[in-house]
Amino acid sequence: MTTSFPPGFRWGVATSAFQIEGATTADGRGPSIWDTFAGVPGAVAGGDTGEPAADHYHRWRDDLALLRELGVDSYRFSVSWPRVQPDGRRFERRGLGFYRRLAEALREQGIEPFLTLYHWDLPQALEDSGGWRSRDTAHRFAEYASLVHEELGDVVDHWTTLNEPYPCAVAGYGEGRHAPGAREGHGALAAAHHLLLGHGLAVQAMRGQATPQHQFGIVLNQSPVVPVSDSAADAAAAARQDTLLRRQFTDPLFGGRYAPGLAAMFSGVSDFSFRLDGDLETIGAPLDYLGVNYYYRLHVADAPHREPDPAQRTVADIGVDTSRLPDVPRTGMGWPVEPEGLTEALVGLHNRYPGLPPMYVTENGCVYADRSDFADYERITFLNEHIEAARAAAAAGVDLRGYFCWSLLDNFEWAHGYKHRFGLVHVDYATQARTPRASFRWYRDFVAAQRG
Numbered sequence: 001m002t003t004s005f006p007p008g009f010r011w012g013v014a015t016s017a018f019q020i021e022g023a024t025t026a027d028g029r030g031p032s033i034w035d036t037f038a039g040v041p042g043a044v045a046g047g048d049t050g051e052p053a054a055d056h057y058h059r060w061r062d063d064l065a066l067l068r069e070l071g072v073d074s075y076r077f078s079v080s081w082p083r084v085q086p087d088g089r090r091f092e093r094r095g096l097g098f099y100r101r102l103a104e105a106l107r108e109q110g111i112e113p114f115l116t117l118y119h120w121d122l123p124q125a126l127e128d129s130g131g132w133r134s135r136d137t138a139h140r141f142a143e144y145a146s147l148v149h150e151e152l153g154d155v156v157d158h159w160t161t162l163n164e165p166y167p168c169a170v171a172g173y174g175e176g177r178h179a180p181g182a183r184e185g186h187g188a189l190a191a192a193h194h195l196l197l198g199h200g201l202a203v204q205a206m207r208g209q210a211t212p213q214h215q216f217g218i219v220l221n222q223s224p225v226v227p228v229s230d231s232a233a234d235a236a237a238a239a240r241q242d243t244l245l246r247r248q249f250t251d252p253l254f255g256g257r258y259a260p261g262l263a264a265m266f267s268g269v270s271d272f273s274f275r276l277d278g279d280l281e282t283i284g285a286p287l288d289y290l291g292v293n294y295y296y297r298l299h300v301a302d303a304p305h306r307e308p309d310p311a312q313r314t315v316a317d318i319g320v321d322t323s324r325l326p327d328v329p330r331t332g333m334g335w336p337v338e339p340e341g342l343t344e345a346l347v348g349l350h351n352r353y354p355g356l357p358p359m360y361v362t363e364n365g366c367v368y369a370d371r372s373d374f375a376d377y378e379r380i381t382f383l384n385e386h387i388e389a390a391r392a393a394a395a396a397g398v399d400l401r402g403y404f405c406w407s408l409l410d411n412f413e414w415a416h417g418y419k420h421r422f423g424l425v426h427v428d429y430a431t432q433a434r435t436p437r438a439s440f441r442w443y444r445d446f447v448a449a450q451r452g
């Protein structure tokens, strides 16, 4: 079937700073929480760190040539906060200069820069004074956003505040699987709130100095949550998971309220006193777009809490079992391949929140074991089916404006290190040679065909 999307629909690819740049001490860059976390024995598979990644900081011109060859009209990347403010406060112009050169060069090639301000690399100095548990970090983030926006507002129109606050808060401060590696009951809920507050304050600050063509948005990971049976217990478990993963963020952003079930789920852990008067209004100020990252659906069964004492539970211990996967193909990450989940995620948001801004699919992609010739036919099938699922959502009435494949290059996949490869382009980390996979050529031809 020929896939048709609305006129002006954007086709892009996405990356993030820490995952591709390397050069972690170049030009005055300070340490981020991921540099610190990667130094903790056992935290990241294989002891991998942010070096060398894809050495994009030095090889960005080669990567720009790849973008050009790919023919995408948009490129989503993130700015490394500790390059621009090494200690979370002091401005390092050399770090900012990298992103100016990149954004200018993208524009010269007719590629629209979609800039993300925070893709998980908090300056370590801010973590040392509380990190996202602390309200002050939200204010520091707004200052940083305002600085970058002031400096790059002439070359960037699309401004995303946060990428996926859920894993930052829950995997980072609740489960300890991500930086900063905390396993706290209360900290993760406070972090989630302060991430949202930082987003709201940043949008406020940037809008105050914006020109009319500037667009502001946020990116959320959206896994539809499906109970494994029609039992009431599994349905309740699915509702808890949905509240923690999605409604904790979408209700304040787009529903004008805090997610109703959240306080009840954590009544033994938190008094939510970090929520102050006026915060909801700041967080819920209108946005120009919502970015949706989709990889898989979550299949959920009711399960006993691991920690019987509610006051001792981490935020991840909500009495659900997510290990009972359906009998469908899986990617190399073990994630179920369910393209219809993308349609469901987009249509579900559209139905749940009247007045939702236009959406983009800001990440979608997969990992499969490489063949020696890099003929990644599974990835081509995966992308094709997911793009079709996005089209189905648009056909169902969702105002969908673009699709970004994750990712342009193989990169540092957080706690998995360099083992899992999401790139349309293979990176040999020893030589830094780039080899486009078959999926790169497929996406290039697909994008060209959309333009007619």
Ligand code: IFM
Residues within 6 Å of the ligand: 016, 019, 164, 293, 363, 406, 413
């Ligand atoms: O690599 C990550 C990215 O940083 C955030 N979204 C999910 C991707 C794949 O796990």
